[in-house]
Amino acid sequence: MLAPLPYWHWIRFAEDRRFELDMRQVHAAIDGFIAQARAGLERQPELRRQPANLLQALVVARDQSGSGFSDEDLRGNVLTMLLAGEDTxxxxxxxxxxxxxxxxxxxxxxxxxxxxxxxxxxxxxxxxxxxxxxxxxxxxxxxxxxxxxxPVIALETRRDTVVAGVALPRGTGVMLExxxxxxxxxxxxxxxxxxxxxxxxxxxxxxxxxxxxxxxxxxxxxxxxxxxxxxxxxxxxxxxxxxxxxxxxxxxxxxxxxxxxxxxxxxxxxxxxxxxxxxxxx
Ligand code: HEM
Incomplete structure:
Protein backbone atom coordinates (compact mmCIF):
# COMPACT_ATOMS: atom_id res chain seq x y z
CA MET A 1 0.00 0.00 0.00
CA LEU A 2 2.82 2.39 0.82
CA ALA A 3 5.48 1.33 -1.68
CA PRO A 4 6.01 3.83 -4.50
CA LEU A 5 6.69 0.94 -6.93
CA PRO A 6 5.27 -2.61 -6.81
CA TYR A 7 8.80 -3.99 -7.27
CA TRP A 8 7.83 -7.49 -6.02
CA HIS A 9 6.21 -8.19 -9.40
CA TRP A 10 9.75 -8.36 -10.81
CA ILE A 11 12.05 -9.14 -7.92
CA ARG A 12 11.46 -10.80 -4.56
CA PHE A 13 13.58 -10.17 -1.49
CA ALA A 14 13.78 -12.46 1.53
CA GLU A 15 11.15 -10.30 3.25
CA ASP A 16 8.74 -10.77 0.33
CA ARG A 17 9.26 -14.54 0.34
CA ARG A 18 8.62 -14.61 4.08
CA PHE A 19 5.43 -12.63 3.51
CA GLU A 20 4.24 -15.12 0.87
CA LEU A 21 4.92 -17.99 3.24
CA ASP A 22 3.03 -16.23 6.03
CA MET A 23 0.10 -15.58 3.70
CA ARG A 24 0.01 -19.25 2.76
CA GLN A 25 -0.27 -20.11 6.44
CA VAL A 26 -3.00 -17.54 6.97
CA HIS A 27 -4.96 -18.96 4.02
CA ALA A 28 -4.48 -22.51 5.32
CA ALA A 29 -5.80 -21.41 8.73
CA ILE A 30 -8.81 -19.74 7.08
CA ASP A 31 -9.55 -22.87 5.04
CA GLY A 32 -9.42 -24.80 8.32
CA PHE A 33 -11.93 -22.42 9.97
CA ILE A 34 -14.27 -22.75 6.98
CA ALA A 35 -13.97 -26.56 7.00
CA GLN A 36 -14.81 -26.58 10.71
CA ALA A 37 -17.85 -24.39 10.14
CA ARG A 38 -19.03 -26.69 7.34
CA ALA A 39 -18.52 -29.77 9.49
CA GLY A 40 -20.57 -28.13 12.26
CA LEU A 41 -23.39 -27.40 9.80
CA GLU A 42 -23.35 -30.98 8.56
CA ARG A 43 -23.52 -32.35 12.09
CA GLN A 44 -26.39 -30.01 13.00
CA PRO A 45 -28.28 -29.13 9.78
CA GLU A 46 -30.83 -27.12 11.81
CA LEU A 47 -28.04 -24.52 12.23
CA ARG A 48 -28.56 -23.64 8.57
CA ARG A 49 -31.82 -21.94 9.60
CA GLN A 50 -30.20 -20.18 12.57
CA PRO A 51 -26.39 -20.09 12.26
CA ALA A 52 -24.54 -19.90 15.57
CA ASN A 53 -21.86 -17.49 14.39
CA LEU A 54 -20.87 -15.18 11.57
CA LEU A 55 -18.71 -17.77 9.81
CA GLN A 56 -21.55 -20.29 9.67
CA ALA A 57 -23.83 -17.53 8.36
CA LEU A 58 -21.33 -16.76 5.59
CA VAL A 59 -21.09 -20.46 4.63
CA VAL A 60 -24.90 -20.74 4.54
CA ALA A 61 -25.10 -17.62 2.34
CA ARG A 62 -22.43 -19.00 0.04
CA ASP A 63 -24.32 -22.30 -0.36
CA GLN A 64 -27.65 -20.74 -1.30
CA SER A 65 -28.34 -21.38 -4.96
CA GLY A 66 -27.78 -18.29 -7.06
CA SER A 67 -26.00 -16.51 -4.21
CA GLY A 68 -23.31 -15.30 -6.60
CA PHE A 69 -20.94 -15.77 -3.67
CA SER A 70 -17.91 -17.96 -4.44
CA ASP A 71 -15.53 -19.90 -2.17
CA GLU A 72 -12.98 -17.22 -2.96
CA ASP A 73 -15.40 -14.50 -1.77
CA LEU A 74 -15.93 -16.47 1.40
CA ARG A 75 -12.20 -16.69 2.09
CA GLY A 76 -11.79 -13.01 1.30
CA ASN A 77 -14.50 -12.05 3.77
CA VAL A 78 -13.03 -14.20 6.54
CA LEU A 79 -9.62 -12.62 5.92
CA THR A 80 -11.16 -9.13 6.05
CA MET A 81 -12.76 -10.00 9.40
CA LEU A 82 -9.42 -11.17 10.76
CA LEU A 83 -7.54 -8.12 9.51
CA ALA A 84 -10.18 -5.51 10.25
CA GLY A 85 -11.10 -6.60 13.74
CA GLU A 86 -7.87 -7.18 15.64
CA ASP A 87 -5.27 -4.46 15.11
CA THR A 88 -7.83 -1.67 14.87
CA PRO A 151 -7.50 7.58 8.82
CA VAL A 152 -7.57 6.72 5.11
CA ILE A 153 -10.38 4.93 3.31
CA ALA A 154 -9.79 3.78 -0.27
CA LEU A 155 -12.80 4.19 -2.53
CA GLU A 156 -13.62 4.00 -6.22
CA THR A 157 -16.31 6.07 -7.91
CA ARG A 158 -19.10 3.97 -9.40
CA ARG A 159 -20.36 6.73 -11.66
CA ASP A 160 -19.18 10.11 -12.93
CA THR A 161 -19.50 12.58 -10.11
CA VAL A 162 -18.28 15.93 -8.80
CA VAL A 163 -16.94 16.34 -5.25
CA ALA A 164 -16.17 19.84 -3.96
CA GLY A 165 -15.87 21.11 -7.51
CA VAL A 166 -13.53 18.31 -8.65
CA ALA A 167 -14.82 16.12 -11.49
CA LEU A 168 -14.28 12.42 -10.79
CA PRO A 169 -15.05 10.11 -13.71
CA ARG A 170 -16.41 6.63 -13.00
CA GLY A 171 -13.70 4.22 -11.83
CA THR A 172 -11.46 6.89 -10.25
CA GLY A 173 -9.55 5.77 -7.16
CA VAL A 174 -10.13 8.13 -4.24
CA MET A 175 -8.26 8.16 -0.93
CA LEU A 176 -10.61 9.62 1.64
CA GLU A 177 -8.96 11.25 4.62
C1 HEM B 1 -11.69 0.46 17.12
C2 HEM B 1 -11.95 -0.52 16.28
C3 HEM B 1 -12.26 -0.37 14.82
C4 HEM B 1 -12.08 0.72 13.99
C5 HEM B 1 -11.53 2.10 14.34
C6 HEM B 1 -12.55 0.31 12.67
C7 HEM B 1 -12.55 1.14 11.55
C8 HEM B 1 -13.00 0.76 10.31
C9 HEM B 1 -13.05 1.63 9.15
C10 HEM B 1 -12.60 3.09 9.10
C11 HEM B 1 -13.55 0.90 8.12
C12 HEM B 1 -13.79 1.40 6.67
C13 HEM B 1 -15.23 1.87 6.57
C14 HEM B 1 -15.61 2.49 5.25
O1 HEM B 1 -15.11 2.04 4.20
O2 HEM B 1 -16.44 3.43 5.24
C15 HEM B 1 -13.82 -0.43 8.61
C16 HEM B 1 -14.33 -1.46 7.86
C17 HEM B 1 -14.51 -2.74 8.32
N1 HEM B 1 -14.38 -3.17 9.64
FE1 HEM B 1 -13.79 -2.06 11.20
N2 HEM B 1 -12.96 -0.99 12.73
C18 HEM B 1 -12.82 -1.44 14.02
C19 HEM B 1 -13.14 -2.71 14.51
C20 HEM B 1 -13.65 -3.74 13.76
C21 HEM B 1 -14.02 -5.04 14.28
C22 HEM B 1 -13.93 -5.48 15.74
C23 HEM B 1 -14.45 -5.79 13.21
C24 HEM B 1 -14.95 -7.21 13.13
C25 HEM B 1 -14.99 -8.06 14.08
C26 HEM B 1 -14.36 -4.94 12.04
C27 HEM B 1 -14.70 -5.35 10.77
C28 HEM B 1 -14.68 -4.52 9.66
C29 HEM B 1 -15.02 -4.98 8.32
C30 HEM B 1 -15.40 -6.39 7.90
C31 HEM B 1 -14.92 -3.86 7.47
C32 HEM B 1 -15.16 -3.80 5.97
C33 HEM B 1 -16.60 -3.43 5.72
C34 HEM B 1 -16.95 -3.30 4.26
O3 HEM B 1 -16.07 -3.00 3.43
O4 HEM B 1 -18.14 -3.47 3.91
N3 HEM B 1 -13.87 -3.71 12.41
N4 HEM B 1 -13.50 -0.49 9.96
Whole structure:
Protein backbone atom coordinates (compact mmCIF):
# COMPACT_ATOMS: atom_id res chain seq x y z
CA MET A 1 0.00 0.00 0.00
CA LEU A 2 2.82 2.39 0.82
CA ALA A 3 5.48 1.33 -1.68
CA PRO A 4 6.01 3.83 -4.50
CA LEU A 5 6.69 0.94 -6.93
CA PRO A 6 5.27 -2.61 -6.81
CA TYR A 7 8.80 -3.99 -7.27
CA TRP A 8 7.83 -7.49 -6.02
CA HIS A 9 6.21 -8.19 -9.40
CA TRP A 10 9.75 -8.36 -10.81
CA ILE A 11 12.05 -9.14 -7.92
CA ARG A 12 11.46 -10.80 -4.56
CA PHE A 13 13.58 -10.17 -1.49
CA ALA A 14 13.78 -12.46 1.53
CA GLU A 15 11.15 -10.30 3.25
CA ASP A 16 8.74 -10.77 0.33
CA ARG A 17 9.26 -14.54 0.34
CA ARG A 18 8.62 -14.61 4.08
CA PHE A 19 5.43 -12.63 3.51
CA GLU A 20 4.24 -15.12 0.87
CA LEU A 21 4.92 -17.99 3.24
CA ASP A 22 3.03 -16.23 6.03
CA MET A 23 0.10 -15.58 3.70
CA ARG A 24 0.01 -19.25 2.76
CA GLN A 25 -0.27 -20.11 6.44
CA VAL A 26 -3.00 -17.54 6.97
CA HIS A 27 -4.96 -18.96 4.02
CA ALA A 28 -4.48 -22.51 5.32
CA ALA A 29 -5.80 -21.41 8.73
CA ILE A 30 -8.81 -19.74 7.08
CA ASP A 31 -9.55 -22.87 5.04
CA GLY A 32 -9.42 -24.80 8.32
CA PHE A 33 -11.93 -22.42 9.97
CA ILE A 34 -14.27 -22.75 6.98
CA ALA A 35 -13.97 -26.56 7.00
CA GLN A 36 -14.81 -26.58 10.71
CA ALA A 37 -17.85 -24.39 10.14
CA ARG A 38 -19.03 -26.69 7.34
CA ALA A 39 -18.52 -29.77 9.49
CA GLY A 40 -20.57 -28.13 12.26
CA LEU A 41 -23.39 -27.40 9.80
CA GLU A 42 -23.35 -30.98 8.56
CA ARG A 43 -23.52 -32.35 12.09
CA GLN A 44 -26.39 -30.01 13.00
CA PRO A 45 -28.28 -29.13 9.78
CA GLU A 46 -30.83 -27.12 11.81
CA LEU A 47 -28.04 -24.52 12.23
CA ARG A 48 -28.56 -23.64 8.57
CA ARG A 49 -31.82 -21.94 9.60
CA GLN A 50 -30.20 -20.18 12.57
CA PRO A 51 -26.39 -20.09 12.26
CA ALA A 52 -24.54 -19.90 15.57
CA ASN A 53 -21.86 -17.49 14.39
CA LEU A 54 -20.87 -15.18 11.57
CA LEU A 55 -18.71 -17.77 9.81
CA GLN A 56 -21.55 -20.29 9.67
CA ALA A 57 -23.83 -17.53 8.36
CA LEU A 58 -21.33 -16.76 5.59
CA VAL A 59 -21.09 -20.46 4.63
CA VAL A 60 -24.90 -20.74 4.54
CA ALA A 61 -25.10 -17.62 2.34
CA ARG A 62 -22.43 -19.00 0.04
CA ASP A 63 -24.32 -22.30 -0.36
CA GLN A 64 -27.65 -20.74 -1.30
CA SER A 65 -28.34 -21.38 -4.96
CA GLY A 66 -27.78 -18.29 -7.06
CA SER A 67 -26.00 -16.51 -4.21
CA GLY A 68 -23.31 -15.30 -6.60
CA PHE A 69 -20.94 -15.77 -3.67
CA SER A 70 -17.91 -17.96 -4.44
CA ASP A 71 -15.53 -19.90 -2.17
CA GLU A 72 -12.98 -17.22 -2.96
CA ASP A 73 -15.40 -14.50 -1.77
CA LEU A 74 -15.93 -16.47 1.40
CA ARG A 75 -12.20 -16.69 2.09
CA GLY A 76 -11.79 -13.01 1.30
CA ASN A 77 -14.50 -12.05 3.77
CA VAL A 78 -13.03 -14.20 6.54
CA LEU A 79 -9.62 -12.62 5.92
CA THR A 80 -11.16 -9.13 6.05
CA MET A 81 -12.76 -10.00 9.40
CA LEU A 82 -9.42 -11.17 10.76
CA LEU A 83 -7.54 -8.12 9.51
CA ALA A 84 -10.18 -5.51 10.25
CA GLY A 85 -11.10 -6.60 13.74
CA GLU A 86 -7.87 -7.18 15.64
CA ASP A 87 -5.27 -4.46 15.11
CA THR A 88 -7.83 -1.67 14.87
CA UNK A 89 -9.28 -2.46 18.28
CA UNK A 90 -5.91 -3.18 19.90
CA UNK A 91 -4.34 0.00 18.56
CA UNK A 92 -7.26 2.18 19.59
CA UNK A 93 -6.93 0.73 23.10
CA UNK A 94 -3.22 1.49 23.05
CA UNK A 95 -3.99 5.13 22.17
CA UNK A 96 -6.57 5.36 24.97
CA UNK A 97 -4.02 4.12 27.53
CA UNK A 98 -1.41 6.53 26.20
CA UNK A 99 -3.78 9.50 26.46
CA UNK A 100 -5.13 8.51 29.88
CA UNK A 101 -1.60 8.26 31.22
CA UNK A 102 -0.92 11.80 30.08
CA UNK A 103 -4.17 13.07 31.60
CA UNK A 104 -4.38 11.70 35.16
CA UNK A 105 -7.62 13.54 36.02
CA UNK A 106 -9.35 11.78 33.15
CA UNK A 107 -7.87 8.44 34.27
CA UNK A 108 -9.12 9.06 37.83
CA UNK A 109 -12.61 9.91 36.62
CA UNK A 110 -12.70 6.82 34.39
CA UNK A 111 -11.48 4.65 37.28
CA UNK A 112 -14.12 6.02 39.65
CA UNK A 113 -16.81 5.30 37.06
CA UNK A 114 -15.54 1.73 36.59
CA UNK A 115 -15.40 1.11 40.36
CA UNK A 116 -19.00 2.18 40.69
CA UNK A 117 -20.23 0.19 37.69
CA UNK A 118 -18.44 -3.01 38.70
CA UNK A 119 -19.51 -2.66 42.32
CA UNK A 120 -16.76 -4.92 43.69
CA UNK A 121 -16.71 -7.38 40.75
CA UNK A 122 -13.35 -8.16 39.13
CA UNK A 123 -14.48 -7.79 35.53
CA UNK A 124 -17.58 -6.69 33.63
CA UNK A 125 -19.72 -9.68 32.73
CA UNK A 126 -22.98 -7.92 31.84
CA UNK A 127 -23.78 -5.39 29.13
CA UNK A 128 -25.69 -3.43 31.80
CA UNK A 129 -22.38 -2.76 33.58
CA UNK A 130 -20.79 -1.48 30.37
CA UNK A 131 -23.77 0.78 29.73
CA UNK A 132 -22.86 2.74 32.84
CA UNK A 133 -19.42 3.58 31.43
CA UNK A 134 -20.28 6.83 29.65
CA UNK A 135 -17.03 8.54 30.56
CA UNK A 136 -14.93 5.53 29.51
CA UNK A 137 -16.80 5.50 26.19
CA UNK A 138 -16.10 9.24 25.85
CA UNK A 139 -12.37 8.52 26.40
CA UNK A 140 -12.50 6.01 23.54
CA UNK A 141 -14.35 8.46 21.25
CA UNK A 142 -11.83 11.16 22.11
CA UNK A 143 -8.86 8.88 21.41
CA UNK A 144 -10.40 7.98 18.04
CA UNK A 145 -10.90 11.70 17.30
CA UNK A 146 -7.23 12.48 17.93
CA UNK A 147 -5.73 9.21 16.67
CA UNK A 148 -8.11 7.42 14.30
CA UNK A 149 -6.51 4.08 13.43
CA UNK A 150 -8.21 4.03 10.02
CA PRO A 151 -7.50 7.58 8.82
CA VAL A 152 -7.57 6.72 5.11
CA ILE A 153 -10.38 4.93 3.31
CA ALA A 154 -9.79 3.78 -0.27
CA LEU A 155 -12.80 4.19 -2.53
CA GLU A 156 -13.62 4.00 -6.22
CA THR A 157 -16.31 6.07 -7.91
CA ARG A 158 -19.10 3.97 -9.40
CA ARG A 159 -20.36 6.73 -11.66
CA ASP A 160 -19.18 10.11 -12.93
CA THR A 161 -19.50 12.58 -10.11
CA VAL A 162 -18.28 15.93 -8.80
CA VAL A 163 -16.94 16.34 -5.25
CA ALA A 164 -16.17 19.84 -3.96
CA GLY A 165 -15.87 21.11 -7.51
CA VAL A 166 -13.53 18.31 -8.65
CA ALA A 167 -14.82 16.12 -11.49
CA LEU A 168 -14.28 12.42 -10.79
CA PRO A 169 -15.05 10.11 -13.71
CA ARG A 170 -16.41 6.63 -13.00
CA GLY A 171 -13.70 4.22 -11.83
CA THR A 172 -11.46 6.89 -10.25
CA GLY A 173 -9.55 5.77 -7.16
CA VAL A 174 -10.13 8.13 -4.24
CA MET A 175 -8.26 8.16 -0.93
CA LEU A 176 -10.61 9.62 1.64
CA GLU A 177 -8.96 11.25 4.62
CA UNK A 178 -11.33 10.93 7.56
CA UNK A 179 -9.46 12.80 10.25
CA UNK A 180 -9.77 16.37 8.96
CA UNK A 181 -12.62 17.37 11.30
CA UNK A 182 -11.05 15.91 14.46
CA UNK A 183 -8.54 18.69 15.09
CA UNK A 184 -10.85 21.41 13.71
CA UNK A 185 -11.85 24.23 16.08
CA UNK A 186 -15.08 24.63 14.11
CA UNK A 187 -16.25 21.38 15.69
CA UNK A 188 -14.39 21.10 18.99
CA UNK A 189 -13.45 23.47 21.82
CA UNK A 190 -9.68 23.22 22.42
CA UNK A 191 -9.37 20.72 19.58
CA UNK A 192 -5.75 19.81 20.34
CA UNK A 193 -6.53 18.67 23.92
CA UNK A 194 -7.56 15.19 25.05
CA UNK A 195 -10.91 16.15 26.57
CA UNK A 196 -13.33 13.21 26.85
CA UNK A 197 -15.86 15.86 27.95
CA UNK A 198 -16.15 16.77 24.24
CA UNK A 199 -18.45 13.75 24.02
CA UNK A 200 -20.61 14.40 27.07
CA UNK A 201 -23.26 17.05 27.58
CA UNK A 202 -21.71 20.07 29.32
CA UNK A 203 -19.42 23.02 28.89
CA UNK A 204 -16.97 21.34 26.49
CA UNK A 205 -19.39 19.84 24.05
CA UNK A 206 -21.00 21.62 21.14
CA UNK A 207 -24.09 20.20 19.48
CA UNK A 208 -23.44 16.53 20.26
CA UNK A 209 -25.35 15.22 17.24
CA UNK A 210 -23.25 17.21 14.77
CA UNK A 211 -20.04 16.53 16.74
CA UNK A 212 -20.71 12.82 16.32
CA UNK A 213 -21.16 13.25 12.59
CA UNK A 214 -18.00 15.35 12.20
CA UNK A 215 -15.54 12.54 12.88
CA UNK A 216 -15.82 9.16 11.23
CA UNK A 217 -13.48 6.72 12.93
CA UNK A 218 -15.59 3.81 11.65
CA UNK A 219 -16.20 5.23 8.17
CA UNK A 220 -19.71 6.00 6.92
CA UNK A 221 -22.38 4.89 4.49
CA UNK A 222 -23.09 1.38 3.28
CA UNK A 223 -19.53 0.19 4.00
CA UNK A 224 -19.41 1.56 7.54
CA UNK A 225 -17.47 -0.71 9.89
CA UNK A 226 -19.75 -3.63 10.81
CA UNK A 227 -17.61 -4.31 13.90
CA UNK A 228 -18.09 -0.93 15.53
CA UNK A 229 -20.42 -2.01 18.34
CA UNK A 230 -18.45 -5.18 19.01
CA UNK A 231 -15.22 -3.23 19.24
CA UNK A 232 -16.77 -0.75 21.70
CA UNK A 233 -17.91 -3.62 23.91
CA UNK A 234 -14.44 -5.20 23.74
CA UNK A 235 -12.67 -1.93 24.51
CA UNK A 236 -14.96 -1.03 27.40
CA UNK A 237 -14.59 -4.52 28.90
CA UNK A 238 -10.84 -4.37 28.68
CA UNK A 239 -10.55 -0.83 30.00
CA UNK A 240 -12.88 -1.69 32.90
CA UNK A 241 -10.66 -4.63 33.83
CA UNK A 242 -7.44 -2.61 33.52
CA UNK A 243 -8.69 0.42 35.45
CA UNK A 244 -10.23 -1.74 38.15
CA UNK A 245 -6.96 -3.56 38.89
CA UNK A 246 -4.07 -1.48 37.63
CA UNK A 247 -2.53 1.95 37.59
CA UNK A 248 -0.75 3.18 34.49
CA UNK A 249 2.81 3.54 35.67
CA UNK A 250 4.28 4.50 32.31
CA UNK A 251 2.91 4.60 28.78
CA UNK A 252 5.34 6.13 26.29
CA UNK A 253 7.30 5.73 23.11
CA UNK A 254 10.79 4.21 22.89
CA UNK A 255 13.14 5.62 25.55
CA UNK A 256 10.35 7.57 27.27
CA UNK A 257 9.72 9.78 24.23
CA UNK A 258 6.23 10.83 23.10
CA UNK A 259 4.68 8.24 20.82
CA UNK A 260 4.84 8.76 17.07
CA UNK A 261 2.12 7.68 14.68
CA UNK A 262 3.15 5.04 12.18
CA UNK A 263 0.92 4.34 9.20
CA UNK A 264 1.11 0.74 8.09
CA UNK A 265 -2.35 -0.19 6.80
CA UNK A 266 -3.70 1.12 10.09
CA UNK A 267 -2.28 3.95 12.17
CA UNK A 268 -0.37 2.60 15.13
CA UNK A 269 1.54 4.06 18.06
CA UNK A 270 5.12 3.19 17.07
CA UNK A 271 6.98 1.20 19.74
CA UNK A 272 4.50 2.04 22.51
CA UNK A 273 5.56 0.68 25.88
CA UNK A 274 3.20 0.35 28.82
CA UNK A 275 4.04 -0.52 32.42
CA UNK A 276 1.15 -1.28 34.75
CA UNK A 277 1.21 -1.65 38.51
CA UNK A 278 -1.40 -3.28 40.71
CA UNK A 279 -3.57 -0.64 42.31
CA UNK A 280 -2.37 0.31 45.77
CA UNK A 281 -5.92 0.50 47.09
CA UNK A 282 -6.69 -2.91 45.62
C1 HEM B 1 -11.69 0.46 17.12
C2 HEM B 1 -11.95 -0.52 16.28
C3 HEM B 1 -12.26 -0.37 14.82
C4 HEM B 1 -12.08 0.72 13.99
C5 HEM B 1 -11.53 2.10 14.34
C6 HEM B 1 -12.55 0.31 12.67
C7 HEM B 1 -12.55 1.14 11.55
C8 HEM B 1 -13.00 0.76 10.31
C9 HEM B 1 -13.05 1.63 9.15
C10 HEM B 1 -12.60 3.09 9.10
C11 HEM B 1 -13.55 0.90 8.12
C12 HEM B 1 -13.79 1.40 6.67
C13 HEM B 1 -15.23 1.87 6.57
C14 HEM B 1 -15.61 2.49 5.25
O1 HEM B 1 -15.11 2.04 4.20
O2 HEM B 1 -16.44 3.43 5.24
C15 HEM B 1 -13.82 -0.43 8.61
C16 HEM B 1 -14.33 -1.46 7.86
C17 HEM B 1 -14.51 -2.74 8.32
N1 HEM B 1 -14.38 -3.17 9.64
FE1 HEM B 1 -13.79 -2.06 11.20
N2 HEM B 1 -12.96 -0.99 12.73
C18 HEM B 1 -12.82 -1.44 14.02
C19 HEM B 1 -13.14 -2.71 14.51
C20 HEM B 1 -13.65 -3.74 13.76
C21 HEM B 1 -14.02 -5.04 14.28
C22 HEM B 1 -13.93 -5.48 15.74
C23 HEM B 1 -14.45 -5.79 13.21
C24 HEM B 1 -14.95 -7.21 13.13
C25 HEM B 1 -14.99 -8.06 14.08
C26 HEM B 1 -14.36 -4.94 12.04
C27 HEM B 1 -14.70 -5.35 10.77
C28 HEM B 1 -14.68 -4.52 9.66
C29 HEM B 1 -15.02 -4.98 8.32
C30 HEM B 1 -15.40 -6.39 7.90
C31 HEM B 1 -14.92 -3.86 7.47
C32 HEM B 1 -15.16 -3.80 5.97
C33 HEM B 1 -16.60 -3.43 5.72
C34 HEM B 1 -16.95 -3.30 4.26
O3 HEM B 1 -16.07 -3.00 3.43
O4 HEM B 1 -18.14 -3.47 3.91
N3 HEM B 1 -13.87 -3.71 12.41
N4 HEM B 1 -13.50 -0.49 9.96
Missing amino acids: TAQTLAWVLYLLHRQPQAADRARAEVDEALDGADIATELAQLEQLDFVEACIAEAMRLYPVG TRAAGPDAAHFEQPEAFLPEHWLPGQWSRQLASTRRAVMPFGAGTRICPGRYLSLVEMKMLLAMLLRHFELEEVCGPGGAPVRELYAFSMRPAGLKAALRLRRDH
